[in-house]
Structure formats: C-alpha cells, structure tokens
Amino acid sequence: MILTPSLALIITGVLVATLTGRTHSARIYSNSTQKLESFPSPIGGRLSSQTELDLAWADAYEQAWDLVSQMTLLEKVNLTSGTGWEMGPCVGNTGEIPRLNFPSLCLQDGPLGIRFTELNSVFPAGLATGATWNKALMYTRGQALGQEFKAKGINVLLGPSMGPLGRAPEGGRNWEGFGTDPYLQGIGAYETVQGIQDVGVVATAKHFLLNEQEHFRQAAESSGFGYSDPMAYSGNTDGRALREIYAWPFAEAIRAGAGAVMCAYNAVNDTQACENSYLLNHILKDELGFQGYVMSDWLAQRSGVNSVIAGMDMSMPGDGESWADGIPFLAANLTLAALNGSIPLWRIDDMAVRILAAHYLVKQNPRNYTKPNFSSWTLVDNDDLYPGSPSKTPYGLVNQHVDARSSLSRRVTRQIATESMVLVKNQNSYLPLKSVKRMSIIGSAAGPFSLGPNGCENRGCNNGTLATGWGSGSVNYAYLATPFEVINMRAFSEGFGIDYSFDDYDLDSATVLAEASDVAIVFVTSDSGEGFLTVEDNLGDRNDLDLWHNGDELITTVASSNNNTIVVIESVGGVNMEAWIDNENITAVLYALVPGQDIGFGISDVLFGDANPSGRLPFTVARNKSDYPATVEYTMTSRQPQLNFSEGIFIDYRHFDRESIEPRYEFGFGMSYTTFEISNFSVELSSDANTDLEAPLPGNYSNPTLLNSSLPNATDTVYPDDIPRYKKFIYPYLTSSEADGIKYDEDAYPYPSGYNTTQKSVPHPAGGASGGNPALFDYLVNATAQVGNTGNLSGAEVVQLYLSYPDLLNVEFPVKSLRGFEKISLQPNETSTVQFWLTRKDLSYFDVVRDNWVLPRGNFSVYIGNSSRSNALAGRFSID
Structure with a gap:
C-alpha cells in the first residue's frame, strides 16, 4: 500500500514511508527484451549534437545554471513543488523565490484554450485541427493559443495533447489529440509546440504514456469494484509499438522544442508512469534527448524518492495521496530526502535547472513576465488569494478581466471551424x-x-x-x-x-x-x-x-x-x-x-x-464496433486492471488493412464540391543517401555541469518565524522536531534494482539530440506529384503519401503507413506540384533486439492519393 506521507516516520534518518511508494516488477508485455529500469536520470544540458535547437538549449542552460547556482536548497524545492490545489490563481502554481525576485510559475489548462477564465477563445479541439490536415493552420493555432495564455500571465500551457492517440474509438479524451495515426498526430504536435513557444509560452506534451482510456486511469476511479487499495490500470505494450505508435508524436513535440512533458496517471508495464525510470530516464531523456522538465499530471505522482530518481522533475499540483489534502510527496519531503541522503543533491539541482532552462529557451524570464491577472476559482474582482485553505488567507484583487482575444485568434477559430x-x-x-x-x-x-x-x-x-x-x-x-x-x-x-x-x-x-x-x-x-x-x-x-x-x-x-x-x-x-x-x-x-x-x-x-x-477524417469509421482492433476496458477484474495492447502497431487503418476489413469511411477520407486529379508521380532515392542498417552513432555527451551545491544545516530548513502558515498550503520547510531527527546516509534508502548515479558518456544509439538521433531525420527519398483542380470551383485537396515496406522474415509491417501529406488550394484548371521528403525514421522500424531504429533491406512502394484506401502507386525504390 501507499503510506500517508507523514514526516513523523523517519527510520535511521532515511524517509521510507513517505517517499517509497509502490515498486512493481519490471514486466515487459510481448517479446521485447528491453529492461524497464534505467538509472540515473540523465542530467539536462548534456548535448552531443549541434542542431539549431540544441544550441538554443545550450544557451538556455547557461542562464539556468547561473540562476540555480544562487539558490538555496529550499528555493530549489520551491521551484519543483506545487503549492497545492486552489493555492494560487492557476490550476498549478510553484513556490516563489522572493530573495531572487523569482515569482511563482503559473501552469494552466489546456490544449484548446484557457480553462476557468473569461474573455478568451474556445479554440477548435485537436481533433478538429487534425481534420484540417493543414500544417500552417496547426502552427498558427499554436501561436494564437500562446498569445492568449501570455496575455493572462500564464507561464506554461498544459498542452498539446498527443496521448491518448485514440487506440480505442470510445476513448474519452481522443478529441483532445489530432487523430489516430502517429504521423498525423506528430505533425500536429510539432506545429502546435512551435507555435506556442514562438510567442514565449512553454508548451507541455501530454500524457506520457499509454493514457488511452478514462476507466481506471486513477486508483480513485477504481473504487467500488470490491478491491481493497485499487490501482490505476497498467497499459502493457512491446518496445516496437511503444516507439512506432505511442511515443512517435512525443518525439516530434520534443524535436519542436517542447519545454515540458506531463507523465500520465496510469501505469506502463506495471510501473506507474511518473515513477517509470525506463519511460522517463531511458526513453524520454536519453533516447529522445528531452532537455526540458517532466511534471506529474495532477496527483499522478504516487511516490517521492522513486519518482524523482526515475526522472520526474515537478510535482503538480503539489498535493499527494488525495485531492487537495495539502500533504505532499515532495516539498518538505524533498528537503528531508536531500538532507538524509535519499536523493542526491545533483538530482535536485537538475530538476531546478531543467525547469528554468525550458523557460529561458522560449525567451521567457519569469521575473519580468506578466503576472497572472485572473483567478481559476472565481470571476469576481476580489476574493481570497488561497481559496483552498481553511485558514484565513490574504484577500485582494484576483481578476482584472483582461480580454486575451486577438484578431489572430478570431481568424484562426473561424478558419479551423470551417476547414475541419x-x-x-x-x-x-x-x-x-x-x-x-x-x-x-x-x-x-x-x-x-x-x-x-x-x-x-x-x-x-x-x-x-x-x-x-x-x-x-x-x-x-x-x-x-x-x-x-x-x-x-x-x-x-x-x-x-x-x-x-x-x-x-x-x-x-x-x-x-x-x-x-x-x-x-x-x-x-x-x-x-x-x-x-x-x-x-x-x-x-x-x-x-x-x-x-x-x-x-x-x-x-x-x-x-x-x-x-x-x-x-x-x-x-x-x-x-x-x-x-x-x-x-x-x-x-x-x-x-x-x-x-x-x-x-x-x-x-x-x-x-x-x-x-x-476536412478529412483523422480516424477510421467502421461499419461495426467489432471491426476496431481495440476497445475500452469497462470492467475491473483485478486490483490493477491489465490493458494488453496486443494489437501492437496495428491500430486504426493499419488494422483494417491488415485484416481486409472494409470500413464505412476510411482514414483520410473527405469529399469536396470540386474534383481533383493527382498525376505525374516520381519517387527517387537520394544518390548520397546513407542506407546503412542503422544510423551513424551520435557523438558523446558533453561533460555534466555540476553546481557544487552543498547541503544546508538541518536547522536552516526549519519554518522561519516571519513566514505566515496557511493550512493546506505546501511549503518546503521542516519543523524543528523533524530537523532534529535527520541523519545523512546515502546507502540506507531501499533503492530499486539497478539504481546507480554514474552518468552515461554516450547517448542511446537512437538518441543524441532533441527528438532522437539527428541522422534519423536525414532525407533519403524524394517523391513528387502533380495535383490539378479539374472541377468548376476553387477548393483544397489533401494529398497523402503512404509507404509500404519490404517483406522481412519475422518482421510484420502495415500494408501502408502514412508518411506525408500536404494541403493544396487550387483554382479551377490550376495545377500544382507537391513534394515529399522521407526521412530515415520514416523508412525504418524499431528493432527491440538491436534496441534501435533499423532501415530494412528490400523493395519499398510509395502510394499517393487522397485517403488511406484511395491512392495510386507512385513508384518503388530499393535499399540493398
């Protein structure tokens, strides 16, 4: 069971009860040989490439290191821990650092507009945006979203959503994402993140990972089924589907520079997502080269030390076991864990640096940023500043009624509503x-x-x-x-x-x-x-x-x-x-x-x-519900429901193609009032393409930057006399009795199997830069086609490219996979050329034995058309 975080329970100076949480076996679904434990958490700012984005990260880290080097332990803890539900104007608020004139960071829902406020736009959802298949419009929507959040004084936008992807068609939050194909979802994520961050707001890619249904996603939602201490469901998948389907859109968000990633409520392969070291340390921070920070979904964190050493950097909203209980897993517990040796100080430094670096990346200095001018909890002018506290708290102006809307957001909402x-x-x-x-x-x-x-x-x-x-x-x-x-x-x-x-x-x-x-x-x-x-x-x-x-x-x-x-x-x-x-x-x-x-x-x-x-369908419409490869699990048959993603990579149209099932309307389908003709296909493998089986290895990591921080005396972490204390507000301070009982012992905590603190010198072969090994994004194949408007009305066609892979022994591929699309607007009798570049990653599959992306040998086929089933053979190429 998870023990209530009581600071009174200290055993030989090591906080066991409050920070351990559950530990699950490292079970892998299917035949993957991957390990689920990965330590230590990679230190941010260690780069092995010279991409434009990574150079921008390097500059952001220099600024972050400078500020964090001036912080005390308590100030770093304040940056990484939320102050509690309804303990500030936003749905998430970090502690502030008055000594350095650093304010509380404001984190606010959501992926299609500002939650709980007024005089803001309700943007078309991700699904409607995906249905436009318009990359430029996806980017502009991100810009308009970012502008409105910025006008309200919000530092972090909790979106876009790319998980759930839509494995089960009944999934409750499928509409928040861009569609059921990882490539389409990835483009939506990439363009949206860039749009948001280009105006100076941090974007959050969520929910990482396998958050594919609402039933049993949290332990609380499993109550009433007759099990004591029920647990969130475990999504179980193999290493190939994890990379090729569910993590693919997150890789694109990271490649766009996403400053934050939100870990999910559910477990993945029997380990909670927010304490899953394989997901956060290995895949996210090493394999995908993520340089930003990992925040918990609201109460998705179910442990203290285990979550931190597994790679989680920020606890939101700060409360722990129960909603608005005011009892944190981090905050004062994180202070204590540093003082007793449970968590190394370099890890806490890294958490704080990662958070700040993300803000500096988007050129946001929170010290000079607009303060929140709204309250999530009321629309009246004046109210309690901390309405979630039963204590009497300060009272004052909470809403300035700022109109965040702009001519850009007005144009974007109208255009997407029509184009979708x-x-x-x-x-x-x-x-x-x-x-x-x-x-x-x-x-x-x-x-x-x-x-x-x-x-x-x-x-x-x-x-x-x-x-x-x-x-x-x-x-x-x-x-x-x-x-x-x-x-x-x-x-x-x-x-x-x-x-x-x-x-x-x-x-x-x-x-x-x-x-x-x-x-x-x-x-x-x-x-x-x-x-x-x-x-x-x-x-x-x-x-x-x-x-x-x-x-x-x-x-x-x-x-x-x-x-x-x-x-x-x-x-x-x-x-x-x-x-x-x-x-x-x-x-x-x-x-x-x-x-x-x-x-x-x-x-x-x-x-x-x-x-x-x-608009074109961003999902398949089946004739029968039973035609889909997966469905929501509605009943609970064990204390922790097990959702086995046994369909692997074959979701949505990939499944329909594989099983020769005729859909009612296929993925990518949509009609127009005019007619189009696609012709003059051409496909060519670049003459200088590197077609080695695996991409060239990334360079070594730069040396880790350590801040040479030192632990304070325990007495220096006790509540100051001049700090007002409000019930349920979450502070980083200890009581005198807690501080008196601390002993430092870095070996006493019951760390998970395989735990170590030695930083890797070489990235994962699939890593090395934001989004993955830079060579994965080298262009290898060029395809072109002409599209003409043969009707009497102006209109726009969505030209879609699908790829078929070689036949390989013991490797099953989809019949076709989306690997490119362009939306072309044409007048009657007008013709335009559309061009696609396919990357090494587009052509590869993830080999779980090699633990890397592999470029298959043999004959590829390229199809160009206007849906997943209405397309013509554009050409073939071979890789020997």
Missing part, C-alpha cells in the same frame, strides 16, 4: 444548398443550451450544440455561435423560410416539419470527456459508438418524410451510422468534430457553399 468540416456523403451533389425556400432544422444539437453555453461545469453535459467535449480540456465560452443562430440569420438575409424543433424525442413534430420543408437538416451528437465526470452514464469514455439522444430514430423518422435530408454529426469521434447511412433520402452527411466557438459558422459555410469542404 468533413463531408462524407453528398448524393447527386446535393450540397451546397441552392434555391432553398423552406428549411427545417431538427435536433437539440442545432441550438443553444437553456442554461447558457457555460451552464454545466467543465462542459459536463450534452445539451445544445456540441462544440467541445468535457473535462479539464474544456474552456468557458465568451460566445458560442450555434448552427441554428447562424442559419437563422441567413434565412433573414436571404429570405427563405425556416422552422425548427430542438426536441430529440418529439418524432411527431419532426415528421410534420420534415414534410413541410424542401430540405430537412438533422443535428445529432456523440460526446465524451475526462473520467472525473460522468455524463449520461458515460464515465469519460463513451459507452458505445451510438448517437446520443435518440439520434438514429430521429434521423430515420425525418428521412422517411423528406427526400432531401441532411445529417450533421457533432461528435468527438466516429459513430455507428449503419442504421441510416444507405437511406437514399439522406442526401448528405457532414462531420463536425468539436470545432469550438465558431461551430455554427463552420457548418453554415459548408452547407451553403461559402467554403468548399476540405
């Missing part, structure tokens, strides 16, 4: 709508929520139009443009008649409206979110892939009475549409994938032809 719309059916080219006289709008998803757009906390209900899912990734609306409101204004200006019903269960009214209309538009939903909320009996994850609120019956009822029925699906992912999709009276189907505050404009733009639809 995916048209999957358009029978007889019925859309765009023409010469409408009488229209009926049917379904609650078209209209407003009676309590207002923010009527449910954390958007934890499905009422009215569905522009975002629920949970910590949700945002307060300044406005919400519903489809009905936008279309109704259009009816006013254009003169057609409109009638409506927002009652999903009043089928009689729906029939009457449908019969009296030229066109009937049915709006339906499917919602999901984070597991701390249950909405209509869905505990975060969707219970199934069915439409909510009688959706199937509503659609079939309307379609039986109107032969021009349009269905608009407002959804967090794919839905089962087999009950009605082949109905000939259903002329068009449009997916709106949680596109944020401008959902109504995006839908209207496409329906009426103000914009040509250019």
Whole structure:
C-alpha cells in the first residue's frame, strides 16, 4: 500500500514511508527484451549534437545554471513543488523565490484554450485541427493559443495533447489529440509546440504514456469494484509499438522544442508512469534527448524518492495521496530526502535547472513576465488569494478581466471551424444548398443550451450544440455561435423560410416539419470527456459508438418524410451510422468534430457553399464496433486492471488493412464540391543517401555541469518565524522536531534494482539530440506529384503519401503507413506540384533486439492519393 506521507516516520534518518511508494516488477508485455529500469536520470544540458535547437538549449542552460547556482536548497524545492490545489490563481502554481525576485510559475489548462477564465477563445479541439490536415493552420493555432495564455500571465500551457492517440474509438479524451495515426498526430504536435513557444509560452506534451482510456486511469476511479487499495490500470505494450505508435508524436513535440512533458496517471508495464525510470530516464531523456522538465499530471505522482530518481522533475499540483489534502510527496519531503541522503543533491539541482532552462529557451524570464491577472476559482474582482485553505488567507484583487482575444485568434477559430468540416456523403451533389425556400432544422444539437453555453461545469453535459467535449480540456465560452443562430440569420438575409424543433424525442413534430420543408437538416451528437465526470452514464469514455439522444430514430423518422435530408454529426469521434447511412433520402452527411466557438459558422459555410469542404477524417469509421482492433476496458477484474495492447502497431487503418476489413469511411477520407486529379508521380532515392542498417552513432555527451551545491544545516530548513502558515498550503520547510531527527546516509534508502548515479558518456544509439538521433531525420527519398483542380470551383485537396515496406522474415509491417501529406488550394484548371521528403525514421522500424531504429533491406512502394484506401502507386525504390 501507499503510506500517508507523514514526516513523523523517519527510520535511521532515511524517509521510507513517505517517499517509497509502490515498486512493481519490471514486466515487459510481448517479446521485447528491453529492461524497464534505467538509472540515473540523465542530467539536462548534456548535448552531443549541434542542431539549431540544441544550441538554443545550450544557451538556455547557461542562464539556468547561473540562476540555480544562487539558490538555496529550499528555493530549489520551491521551484519543483506545487503549492497545492486552489493555492494560487492557476490550476498549478510553484513556490516563489522572493530573495531572487523569482515569482511563482503559473501552469494552466489546456490544449484548446484557457480553462476557468473569461474573455478568451474556445479554440477548435485537436481533433478538429487534425481534420484540417493543414500544417500552417496547426502552427498558427499554436501561436494564437500562446498569445492568449501570455496575455493572462500564464507561464506554461498544459498542452498539446498527443496521448491518448485514440487506440480505442470510445476513448474519452481522443478529441483532445489530432487523430489516430502517429504521423498525423506528430505533425500536429510539432506545429502546435512551435507555435506556442514562438510567442514565449512553454508548451507541455501530454500524457506520457499509454493514457488511452478514462476507466481506471486513477486508483480513485477504481473504487467500488470490491478491491481493497485499487490501482490505476497498467497499459502493457512491446518496445516496437511503444516507439512506432505511442511515443512517435512525443518525439516530434520534443524535436519542436517542447519545454515540458506531463507523465500520465496510469501505469506502463506495471510501473506507474511518473515513477517509470525506463519511460522517463531511458526513453524520454536519453533516447529522445528531452532537455526540458517532466511534471506529474495532477496527483499522478504516487511516490517521492522513486519518482524523482526515475526522472520526474515537478510535482503538480503539489498535493499527494488525495485531492487537495495539502500533504505532499515532495516539498518538505524533498528537503528531508536531500538532507538524509535519499536523493542526491545533483538530482535536485537538475530538476531546478531543467525547469528554468525550458523557460529561458522560449525567451521567457519569469521575473519580468506578466503576472497572472485572473483567478481559476472565481470571476469576481476580489476574493481570497488561497481559496483552498481553511485558514484565513490574504484577500485582494484576483481578476482584472483582461480580454486575451486577438484578431489572430478570431481568424484562426473561424478558419479551423470551417476547414475541419468533413463531408462524407453528398448524393447527386446535393450540397451546397441552392434555391432553398423552406428549411427545417431538427435536433437539440442545432441550438443553444437553456442554461447558457457555460451552464454545466467543465462542459459536463450534452445539451445544445456540441462544440467541445468535457473535462479539464474544456474552456468557458465568451460566445458560442450555434448552427441554428447562424442559419437563422441567413434565412433573414436571404429570405427563405425556416422552422425548427430542438426536441430529440418529439418524432411527431419532426415528421410534420420534415414534410413541410424542401430540405430537412438533422443535428445529432456523440460526446465524451475526462473520467472525473460522468455524463449520461458515460464515465469519460463513451459507452458505445451510438448517437446520443435518440439520434438514429430521429434521423430515420425525418428521412422517411423528406427526400432531401441532411445529417450533421457533432461528435468527438466516429459513430455507428449503419442504421441510416444507405437511406437514399439522406442526401448528405457532414462531420463536425468539436470545432469550438465558431461551430455554427463552420457548418453554415459548408452547407451553403461559402467554403468548399476540405476536412478529412483523422480516424477510421467502421461499419461495426467489432471491426476496431481495440476497445475500452469497462470492467475491473483485478486490483490493477491489465490493458494488453496486443494489437501492437496495428491500430486504426493499419488494422483494417491488415485484416481486409472494409470500413464505412476510411482514414483520410473527405469529399469536396470540386474534383481533383493527382498525376505525374516520381519517387527517387537520394544518390548520397546513407542506407546503412542503422544510423551513424551520435557523438558523446558533453561533460555534466555540476553546481557544487552543498547541503544546508538541518536547522536552516526549519519554518522561519516571519513566514505566515496557511493550512493546506505546501511549503518546503521542516519543523524543528523533524530537523532534529535527520541523519545523512546515502546507502540506507531501499533503492530499486539497478539504481546507480554514474552518468552515461554516450547517448542511446537512437538518441543524441532533441527528438532522437539527428541522422534519423536525414532525407533519403524524394517523391513528387502533380495535383490539378479539374472541377468548376476553387477548393483544397489533401494529398497523402503512404509507404509500404519490404517483406522481412519475422518482421510484420502495415500494408501502408502514412508518411506525408500536404494541403493544396487550387483554382479551377490550376495545377500544382507537391513534394515529399522521407526521412530515415520514416523508412525504418524499431528493432527491440538491436534496441534501435533499423532501415530494412528490400523493395519499398510509395502510394499517393487522397485517403488511406484511395491512392495510386507512385513508384518503388530499393535499399540493398
């Protein structure tokens, strides 16, 4: 069991009870030969390459070393530990360092806008952004997000999300990421991180790793199943799937310079993610060359010393075993662990330096940065500064009501809302709508929520139009443009008649409206979110892939009475549409994938032809739920549920291709109002390409920079008399009795097997720079094609490149893997050339025996088209 962190329990000077936590066996799922223990935690700032990014990191580390060298132990601890839930203006607040004029760092959700505030944008979710397949727009969205966070005085944006990837289609938070393919997800992560950090805000890549469902992701969510001391689920996968699927997008975020990574709630191969030394030390900090800092998800840390030596650098929000308990795993416990020898001082130095280096990388000096001008806990002007404390705390101005929105964010939210719309059916080219006289709008998803757009906390209900899912990734609306409101204004200006019903269960009214209309538009939903909320009996994850609120019956009822029925699906992912999709009276189907505050404009733009639809599915829509390779585990059959990712690398379209399953709509699919032709393919292996089996080894690490810190006297860490003490506020100080009982013994702590403190001199063969070995990103293959607009309307085509690998003995490859895409806007009769460069990593697979990326020998095939199944052979090349 995890013991309550009581500082009274000190055995021979070593803090055992408060800092040990659980230790799990190093179990590997499948046939991987990797070890799950890796020590020590690599010291940041040790570089082996001269990439532009790593040189920028080197400069950031120089500044960080200078400041940390001036800090006391207590000041370093303050930088690495949160002050507690609701103990500051933000969802996460570090301790401040007044002596050095260094403020508390503000960390705030989330990946699609600023949580818990006002006068900010609700950006389209990651899934909608991924559906645009527009790299430039992904970057610009990151910029706009960063600008709004910066305007509110936030140092760290808790996003983007690239885990969950979407292994299970019902996964509650799939909509926060960019899609179910690691390459697409990786591009979204790369562009978003760069956009956020280019404006001076630290981006956080989350949730590392295998955070693929909401059920049982935390021990607390496993209560009630009859097990004493239940544990978070363990996601178990092999080393190849871990690298090629789940870690791939994180590698891209790190290659973009992500300053922070958030470790997940769940366990990975039976070890908690936030104390998994193999994940954090070996893969993240060595193999992927991560130079920033690892923060815990909020209460994902389940141990003290074990988490720190495993590579976790910051504890958030600071509380330990239970929510808002005010009892930390770190803070004073970290002070004590340093003084009694449980944690080496160089490791605490490294934690502090990594945190500061990330901020200096983005040219953010927190000492001169805008202070938070909002409160996450109230919208009134004045309130308690630490509302989570039962003590009487200071009272003052907490909200300045700063309008963070800009012309950039306004343009971005509107453009993505439109470009993310995916048209999957358009029978007889019925859309765009023409010469409408009488229209009926049917379904609650078209209209407003009676309590207002923010009527449910954390958007934890499905009422009215569905522009975002629920949970910590949700945002307060300044406005919400519903489809009905936008279309109704259009009816006013254009003169057609409109009638409506927002009652999903009043089928009689729906029939009457449908019969009296030229066109009937049915709006339906499917919602999901984070597991701390249950909405209509869905505990975060969707219970199934069915439409909510009688959706199937509503659609079939309307379609039986109107032969021009349009269905608009407002959804967090794919839905089962087999009950009605082949109905000939259903002329068009449009997916709106949680596109944020401008959902109504995006839908209207496409329906009426103000914009040509250019969204493409970032996931596969199956005919049957059983066609998917994985599903959410809804029942708990052991104290720690085991989720075996037995499908390996074969998720989403890779599985459908492998098993020859015909999807309803394939990954990458989407329709346009014009037509395109892709031709003149060319594929060529670079003449100077290094095609060795493995990439050249990276150079040696630079020597570690040690700050020559020394431990203070224990008496110097006792609470000062002039520091006010508020209940549940988390401090770095010890009591006098605690300080008196300390003995230093660096060998007394029960360290995990294999623990050592000797730094490696050579990076992992797959490492050596931010994101991995720089040679993995050398261009080896060039492919080109021409794309022409052969229709009568301007539009944009998403040209997609898929790669097929050689046949190798004992190595199974996907039929095809996405390895490139470009979105090209063209006028009628216009033609453009699109070019793709494939890297060594694009062509390689991860060999768990060699523990490295390997370039296979044999014949490769390259396909170029506009979906995972609609593509033509572009060419072949061989590597001997």
